[in-house]
Amino acid sequence: MAEGREFIIRNITIKADELARQWEKTRDPGIRDQWYQLVKTVSHYPEPREDSPPKRGRKKILGKSATR
8 A cells, every 4th residue: 555655646746846847937826726736635645554553451350250
């Protein structure tokens, strides 16, 4: 999953860099708006969470025969 996400983020970065270069040349507000919309799409691909190990709790004691 992370490899797919990294590929998508890389493509977005390349496109955003190109839009930034175009904006620097033209100062066209439309290009700036396209850049902002493209950057917002990154939030659709959150970073993967690492699974935490299961918690070890006390064993439940069932019934009176299990008590000491």
